[in-house]
Amino acid sequence: MKVNLQIPKGEQFRSFYMFFIIASMQLGVGLIGIPRILYLKAGHDAWISILLAYLYIALLLFVMLYILRQYENTDILGVQTDLFGSFISKVLGTVYIVYFIFYILSTLVTYIQIIKVFVLPNSNVLVLGGMLLIIAVYTVFGGLKAVIGITFLFFIVSTWLFLLLIEPVQQMDFLNFLPVMDRGVTDILRGTVATSYTFTGFEILFFIYPFVANKEKIGKPVFLGISYFTCVVLLATNIAIGFLSPAQLERRIWPVLNLFKIQTSPIIERLDYVAIAEWMMVAMPKVIILMWCITYIAKRIYNLPSKISVYASASIILILIPFFNEHFKIQHLIDNVSMVSYGIVYIYPFLLLPLVILKKKIRKNKEGK
Amino acid sequence: MRPVKKQANQVDFPLSIDGLKNKLETEILNSQDLSFTVYKQENKQIAVFYIPYLVDLAKIEQQVLSKLLDVQIDWTMDSILSEIPLSSGEAFYDVKTIIDKLINGYIGLYGEYENAIIMYEIGKAEKRQLEKAETESMVIGPQIAFTESLTSNMNVINWRMNTPDLAMEKVEVGKRNPKETRIIYLKSVANETDVNTMRQRLTDLDVDMIEDIQMLKQFILDSSTSVFPQFVASELVDRSMYAIKQGKIIVLVEDSPSAFIAPSTLFSFFESTEDRYFHWGLSTFVRFLRFLAAFVTLLLTPMYVVATTYHYELIPSQLLVSLGESRAIVPFPPLIEVLLIELVIELLREAGARLPTKVGQTIGIVGGVVVGTAAVQAGITSNILIILVTMSALASYATPSYVMGNTIRFVRFPLFILAGFYGIIGLMFGICLLVIHLVRLESLGRPYLSPLYPLRLADFNKAFFRLPKQMQNERFLSYRLKDKQLFNKEEATERRDIDE
Numbered sequence: 001m002k003v004n005l006q007i008p009k010g011e012q013f014r015s016f017y018m019f020f021i022i023a024s025m026q027l028g029v030g031l032i033g034i035p036r037i038l039y040l041k042a043g044h045d046a047w048i049s050i051l052l053a054y055l056y057i058a059l060l061l062f063v064m065l066y067i068l069r070q071y072e073n074t075d076i077l078g079v080q081t082d083l084f085g086s087f088i089s090k091v092l093g094t095v096y097i098v099y100f101i102f103y104i105l106s107t108l109v110t111y112i113q114i115i116k117v118f119v120l121p122n123s124n125v126l127v128l129g130g131m132l133l134i135i136a137v138y139t140v141f142g143g144l145k146a147v148i149g150i151t152f153l154f155f156i157v158s159t160w161l162f163l164l165l166i167e168p169v170q171q172m173d174f175l176n177f178l179p180v181m182d183r184g185v186t187d188i189l190r191g192t193v194a195t196s197y198t199f200t201g202f203e204i205l206f207f208i209y210p211f212v213a214n215k216e217k218i219g220k221p222v223f224l225g226i227s228y229f230t231c232v233v234l235l236a237t238n239i240a241i242g243f244l245s246p247a248q249l250e251r252r253i254w255p256v257l258n259l260f261k262i263q264t265s266p267i268i269e270r271l272d273y274v275a276i277a278e279w280m281m282v283a284m285p286k287v288i289i290l291m292w293c294i295t296y297i298a299k300r301i302y303n304l305p306s307k308i309s310v311y312a313s314a315s316i317i318l319i320l321i322p323f324f325n326e327h328f329k330i331q332h333l334i335d336n337v338s339m340v341s342y343g344i345v346y347i348y349p350f351l352l353l354p355l356v357i358l359k360k361k362i363r364k365n366k367e368g369k
Numbered sequence: 370m371r372p373v374k375k376q377a378n379q380v381d382f383p384l385s386i387d388g389l390k391n392k393l394e395t396e397i398l399n400s401q402d403l404s405f406t407v408y409k410q411e412n413k414q415i416a417v418f419y420i421p422y423l424v425d426l427a428k429i430e431q432q433v434l435s436k437l438l439d440v441q442i443d444w445t446m447d448s449i450l451s452e453i454p455l456s457s458g459e460a461f462y463d464v465k466t467i468i469d470k471l472i473n474g475y476i477g478l479y480g481e482y483e484n485a486i487i488m489y490e491i492g493k494a495e496k497r498q499l500e501k502a503e504t505e506s507m508v509i510g511p512q513i514a515f516t517e518s519l520t521s522n523m524n525v526i527n528w529r530m531n532t533p534d535l536a537m538e539k540v541e542v543g544k545r546n547p548k549e550t551r552i553i554y555l556k557s558v559a560n561e562t563d564v565n566t567m568r569q570r571l572t573d574l575d576v577d578m579i580e581d582i583q584m585l586k587q588f589i590l591d592s593s594t595s596v597f598p599q600f601v602a603s604e605l606v607d608r609s610m611y612a613i614k615q616g617k618i619i620v621l622v623e624d625s626p627s628a629f630i631a632p633s634t635l636f637s638f639f640e641s642t643e644d645r646y647f648h649w650g651l652s653t654f655v656r657f658l659r660f661l662a663a664f665v666t667l668l669l670t671p672m673y674v675v676a677t678t679y680h681y682e683l684i685p686s687q688l689l690v691s692l693g694e695s696r697a698i699v700p701f702p703p704l705i706e707v708l709l710i711e712l713v714i715e716l717l718r719e720a721g722a723r724l725p726t727k728v729g730q731t732i733g734i735v736g737g738v739v740v741g742t743a744a745v746q747a748g749i750t751s752n753i754l755i756i757l758v759t760m761s762a763l764a765s766y767a768t769p770s771y772v773m774g775n776t777i778r779f780v781r782f783p784l785f786i787l788a789g790f791y792g793i794i795g796l797m798f799g800i801c802l803l804v805i806h807l808v809r810l811e812s813l814g815r816p817y818l819s820p821l822y823p824l825r826l827a828d829f830n831k832a833f834f835r836l837p838k839q840m841q842n843e844r845f846l847s848y849r850l851k852d853k854q855l856f857n858k859e860e861a862t863e864r865r866d867i868d869e
Contacts, residue, residue, distance in 0.1 A: 016824075115794055120679065123791065131791070131798045138802065142809040149808035149822045157804075270682040277797040284801065 001086050001301060003078040004071060005210045012213040013148055015221050020152045021208060022225030024285035025201030027155075027232065029110040032279075034198045034233060035240035035255040042191025043183045044176055046237050049191030053199055054230040056192070056346075061202060061222055063349050067356050068209050076206035077300055083355050093301040097313075099340055100290045100297075103200075105317050106337045108132055109324040111283050114254060118276050129321040133314045135284055136291045140310050144211060147292045154281040161278060164271055165239055167263040172242030196346060197338035198233065201286060202226060203345045207293050253327070382462060383482035386416050393418065396468055403471075408437070413444045419476040425493040429476060433489065437478070444480045449487055460485035494518065499525065502605050504771060510646045514604045519549055519623040525606050526553065530613065534558075540571045542585065542622070546578035549623040550585070553609075558616040558844070558852045566814055567618055567631060582625040591811045596779055598772045599812040601637055602629040608642045615831075616850040618813075632813035632848065634820075636832040638773035639663070644835060653834040660833075662764035666777050669761045670707050671788040671796050673754060677703040679792035695751035704789030706750050710758045711785070713740055715778070718762070819847040 038046035067079060074082075076096075080089035112128045120128075139150050181188075205222060212218050240255040243262075252258050260272040268274060291313065298309035324330050384392065386407055394400040405418040415437065419429070436442060436453050450458050461467050462485050467477060474492020499521065502514035515522045523537060536556045541547040552567055570589040579585045583602060590599040603609060604627040609619045612630040619628045630637075639659045644652035676683045677696060684692060699706055717736040721729040741759075745752045761781075768774040780803065787795035810817035820828035825847050830836045842858045844850050 014823075119794060120792055123794075127791070128794070131794075135798065135801050135805065139805050139808075142805065146805065146809045149816075149818070150805055152822055152824070153804055153808065153818075154801075264685075266685065268683050269685045270680070273680050273683055273793055277793040280794070280797045280801060 001081045001089060003082045004074050007210055011144055012211055015212050015214050015218045017148050017152060018212065018218055019221035019225045020155045021204060021289065022202055022222055023228045024151045024155050025204050025289055026199060026229040028283050028286045029107050030198035031233065031236060032254045032256045035237040036249055036252060037194050038191050038237055039241060039249050041194045042188050044241050045181060045183050045188055046191055046241065047234055048188050050195060050230060050234050050237065052192045053195045057199060057202060057226055058223065060349055063353050064205055065219060067349065067352055070356055070360055073210050075210050083359060090301045093297050097294050097297050099344055100294050101313055101316060102337050104287050104290050105320050106333050107283055107287055109321060109330050113327065113330055114276060118257065119273055125322050125325060129318055133318055136288045137310055137314050139288045140291050140295060144292065147288055150288055151285040154285050158278055158281040161275055164260045164263045164275055168239050168243040168259045172239060174242060176242050196341055197334055200341045200345050204289055204293065207296060382484050386414050386481050389416060389479055392464055396464055410444060414481040415444050416479045420471055423474040424476055424491045428491050446483050446485065446487060449478060455489045457490040458487055460487055505603060505605050507643045510643055511607045513606050515606060515626045515628060517624050517626050519621060522621050523551065529610055540568065542571055542574055543576055543578040548579060551621045552618060553613060553621065554618040555613055555616060558850050559618055560849050563632060563813055564618055582622045582627050582629055585622055586629050595810055596776050597810060598776060599633065600629040600631050601633040601770065602627050605642060611642055616844050616848060632815040635807060635817050638770040639768060641769040649835040649837050656834055659767050662767035663777055666761045666765040667781055669757050670711065671784045673757050674703045674707050674785055674788040675793045675796055678789060692753050695753055698748040699751055704785060706754060707785055710750050710754060714758055714762050815848060
């Protein structure tokens with residue numbers, strides 16, 4: 001496995017699109033439930049937890065970019081090959097594939113659960129899952145260009161959902177936020193930890209980095225991407241805390257959908273139905289990018305044609321979907337995925353950093369001699 | 370491949386007049402049409418032959434026969450070639466070529482026992498005059514349309530864009546019946562890669578023959594599985610001129626009264642050249658109206674299916690009452706109801722398009738009355754659905770491109786069915802697939818959705834709305850043209866001296 005990659009010009013894309021990739025990877029179904037989870041942990045000081053998470057992720061991204069910049073043009077697989085050799089790198093790549101498959105699965109089953117609870121109670125899980133996977137497979141077959149195009153377009157098209165928050169904002173009670181720092185530091189930190197599942201997604205940077213055409217400008221869109229998402233989470237959480245009473249918020253699993261329900265329009269009464277359908281455009285880019293990423297890793301470490309890896313991963317996910325048909329099972333899955341993400345996403349780059357620096361020093365010494 | 374017998378057709382001139390006549394009559398398929406006249410002078414004989422309906426008889430009389438029968442002329446090859454006042458005279462030596470020329474409107478002269486046959490082009494093609502455009506109508510602006518004659522089409526284009534920069538490349542397309550095809554573009558502006566791609570696709574084409582430009586379009590498009598048209602075809606000269614000026618390529622084919630423009634984007638199908646003749650505010654409004662119309666066509670009736678089948682909650686309560694009242698007596702599920710009425714509308718459209726104008730109007734009225742009133746009274750559909758279906762049919766005709774309007778109407782059918790089976794989620798699934806399809810589509814290797822994706826904000830002013838003229842100083846940047854600027858913005862907006 002080669003460390004550095006030669007990407008043909010036709011497959012590269014401008015760093016401008018990194019903003020949409022990072023933001024779309026973080027947006028997803030996690031956002032719908034995050035206000036309640038945060039409120040349970042950190043109370044009405046949840047916004048402090050979010051800001052702390054943001055700072056941690058900003059640091060993490062800085063480290064990730066630093067690691068990638070030590071090489072000419074590589075991804076995490078290349079870095080691992082350089083550090084640990086080909087075999088361990090293959091094992092770690094496989095871990096990524098498995099993690100991504102379960103990540104996709106958790107996103108899909110949560111979205112299907114929402115559809116079943118709010119919109120179509122009698123629908124078949126397999127058909128819904130199949131439909132969502134068809135979208136992903138069809139896009140991935142279009143190549144990275146189509147994947148980024150869909151990410152970009154779906155992001156733009158779904159921004160109108162913010163309009164649905166106007167009515168709840170007007171009815172917010174600001175006394176709900178007082179007193180500040182009511183809970184202790186431990187609770188706030190616990191809240192920060194609880195955001196992990198919602199905030200993951202930026203690890204895509206490790207894989208998509210070699211495809212960026214103007215790498216020197218990549219920093220800005222990446223940081224704007226996570227800042228955008230942090231703003232969205234802050235907005236959603238604070239509106240939920242301000243609008244809903246504590247007792248309501250504790251009992252509602254998807255508070256953001258409850259917020260959407262408030263807004264009405266003269267032509268369409270229940271806009272939350274439309275919002276849930278529109279959420280397909282919010283959640284799917286994540287699935288599509290991860291699916292592309294699976295095919296990319298499979299091609300890189302096993303030399304597997306993308307057709308096989310797409311069909312294989314899609315059918316594995318489709319087979320697994322019916323097993324997660326109840327809320328506690330889905331919650332269990334999400335908990336496990338976020339457990340793994342602590343290691344893979346939040347800690348692993350910090351472990352890599354000293355190794356990369358060490359390796360660089362060794363190489364320099366060799367060259368010096 | 371059949372072995373071609375080359376020697377069989379080789380004739381050893383000189384021949385006698387009768388020998389030539391026999392030879393021609395056996396070789397030509399429609400020999401009864403051949404006019405073969407023999408003139409005598411002293412001891413010499415000369416044969417004049419042609420196919421009467423292919424040539425200009427008056428011209429033959431004036432230019433050839435009157436000179437030929439003039440006593441001063443010697444009936445030898447050289448003197449005929451120098452004396453007859455036509456420039457296209459040429460000597461031919463083999464019968465195969467001669468027959469080829471005869472059916473292309475040539476006239477042949479043969480003096481007995483000469484070595485070759487002299488032929489002149491005096492062809493007369495039946496062609497119509499330049500006329501007003503029929504299928505694409507405009508209220509203001511030049512309305513002249515292309516005709517079936519490539520020469521007159523090229524003539525029109527050259528007169529309207531009199532610059533040495535205008536390239537008109539010639540490519541022959543078709544194996545059995547090669548047709549002259551022209552690739553027309555501005556040499557110093559058009560993207561060279563695009564021109565090369567187009568030339569490559571045309572020369573690589575392996576087809577028997579093409580009848581019309583619409584057929585050629587189907588052969589060279591990027592994705593043949595897509596229902597979306599990938600090249601704008603237009604019969605308006607004006608539209609083609611605008612495209613050339615913007616740095617695009619147009620293709621003309623002999624015998625076809627329209628041109629197609631490449632590369633095209635999805636949004637160029639919603640453009641009309643008329644937009645340029647209006648005030649920018651007005652044309653922006655009209656442009657938005659067209660996009661809105663496309664959305665209405667696409668989504669209105671599927672939304673009806675969604676709301677009436679699964680999610681009554683979507684409809685505000687007052688509207689729900691009247692909808693419920695009119696739906697109450699309808700015996701079908703909404704999906705069947707909608708499919709029924711939509712098919713009737715499509716039938717009306719198709720029948721109206723195939724019939725002569727006067728009968729077509731009658732069909733329209735009959736259809737309107739029957740569908741509009743009787744179907745509701747009979748309780749087959751709800752009257753709200755009639756309103757929605759009519760609205761979406763009307764909206765689909767707001768698209769300036771007839772082909773694109775048809776495509777949008779066609780795409781709706783899968784959307785109904787998905788909406789009927791899976792409600793708003795099914796509808797959303799359909800829309801997602803549609804968007805993905807459009808993102809993956811290309812036209813001459815250029816993204817179909819540009820300038821939306823890849824994003825280029827500077828081009829929005831051409832694709833989605835129009836800005837005042839002084840801000841439209843640049844060509845369509847997404848196509849990476851050689852010359853990007855139309856005029857200098859600073860100079861155009863500079864304040865003039867009062868004395869100037």
